[in-house]
Amino acid sequence: MAAAANFLSKFSLSNPVLQSDCRRRLDPYPPSSAPNLTPESLKNLWLSTQNLWLRSSTLKTHALGQRRVSTIISFSLPTAKPERVSSIEKAPKWSSKAIKSFAMGELEARKLKYPNTGTESILMGILIEGTSLAAKFLRANEITLSKVRDETVRLLGKADMFFFSPEHPPLTEEAQRALDWAVDQKIKSGGSGEITTSHLLLGIWSEVESPGHKILHTLGFNSExxxxxxxxxxxxxxVDDL
Known part of the structure; x- marks a missing residue:
């Protein structure tokens, strides 16, 4: 019993060694290193916090600005002839439906596992978007997405099932010329307004040797x-593309 009592006495709260250890755990700042909480130090702490908040706000604003710039850039389509107009402000703008048709064409090229976005892909993109005058005109002439897709596979073949297209399959030369043709025609017309999906469709037709033109011709689209x-x-x- 005496030995047990002697053992327990080592863990008693009255034990000076244990009390000293408890004080060290409860007080993280020893007397020599305790923070100096004077009015001046509190003021400096507040200023440091304020500067940190300002830096954070500046970074957030800068990041938002970058996102806005990216959004503005995305409201145009690739061109091989940026020098066609004297300034960006004078360049005709693409309609939202034309841009969406182009984006859907890129996606269709990826779905078919093709390495490039060609005129056939943009043609399918017009039909996938579906609400533009060009899409309605094609459907009125019995040119549908399923028919164009079938003709595309028949003409270009199936891609390797293990091939993965890039996130944005680059344009073929024919597809790029079709886009530039649409812009040039809009500039030549001299009218106001946007470059529409109809201009995009006519640009595809202008590339006589392209898959898009051949598919349109096969499905009954002609000069008339x-x-x-x-x-x-x-x-x-x-007003087109409303």
């Missing part, structure tokens, strides 16, 4: 249909 579409979009007061 082109004249009909051009007549529609050139009517006074007509």
């Amino acid at each position: 249909k082109v004249k009909e579409l051009e007549s529609l979009i050139s009517e006074p007061g007509f």
